[in-house]
Amino acid sequence: MSLFSAGEWQQYQRHIQLEQVGIEGQFRLKNATVLVVGAGGLGCPVVMYLGAAGVGKITIIDGxxxxxxxxHRQVLYAFSDIGKPKASVASDRVKQNNPFISVSDITTHLSAANIDELIAKVDIVLDCTDNFATRLLLNEACLAHRKPWVYASVLGLEGQLALFMPSSACFRCVFPDLPTDIADCNSAGVLSTLPGLVGLLQANTCLEYLLNPQQENLSRLHLFSGKNNQIRSISLQQNPQCDACAPSDRGAAKQAELNTSTSDDEVNIHEAEKSLLALGPQVFVQQLLAVRNLKGSSDSAVRKHAVLLDVRSTDEHRGFNIGGQCLPLSDDFTDVFHAKHAERTKSIFIYCQSGKRSYEAAALLQAKGYGRVYSLEGGLGELLRHPKLVEKLQEG
Structure with missing residues (x-):
């Protein structure tokens, strides 16, 4: 089974051709879930470009x-759309551009009553609003749920942008004393192109994070001038006295309550990716078959470019297996593997009964310089709960 449908493959060709995206990157985008708060000047370019890029699930909320x-600045809308809910119109426009993704709209404002449920489901949040009250709400909720969020604002000829990570400086670190009389676009005006420019930077920041969630994300505030098209960046430092993110016993206890496991029925590469890729059954099988199909259909081609490895005992392998070589995990495991597979560019798919031995084996191989190592999360015990996946393996 292909990772993408024929339509998706056509839609995302220019992305997949990029070395920085490729098949795995595009698949991450396909499995990503994003919440966009606000469908105004910033939200219009954000939702259009995230949708066009192939972000799989986008929720737009705007009341x-x-x-x-x-x-003059929200060019996603037509004159005939006046009076219609922004979130609904924006959702329809995105789906017209890309019918292969899921876009949902919520025609109410973000509030304390709905924010926790919305943020708990997503990988990243984009703030496309124009008020500090919503940003404070987002900051608190994203810290509590350990979610990254992209802040942006525009006014006149100036714009600001920052990616706030759970472990970096937060919004309150940067703005400890919030202004009470700051103007907004309605009262001070904004150059029509500025929200488009900053919104594109916001969407690009989101895509960079989704494609490389493990990269070092330096905490910086980017300041854009529409007068001279210049961007300058300010390094941000976490405030140890911050009321929102300063370490506390209460905060640690609250976080412990929020740490829940990801459902294997809703596998997401971004969530599973840690120091190495531990993939749930669905993604593991899809990735394995994708490598086989891409590298060639002959047995020799499969053996050359993709390795399926069972690290259980030979008796366990003989009792039941899903194919591949049997190389039991032992003290000389990496030496024996390297003697057979010296080339470190191969894609290596490892499984065992519960996922524990395969994860350990994957870590050992990654430490030896093998970069494309994938462990079957939950092992055969979990895979066998999905008979159709086993059939796909047997057919592939």
């Missing part, structure tokens, strides 16, 4: 309707 004064 406002399109007005004529929006149209």
């Amino acid at each position: 406002d309707s399109v007005s004529q004064s929006n149209l």
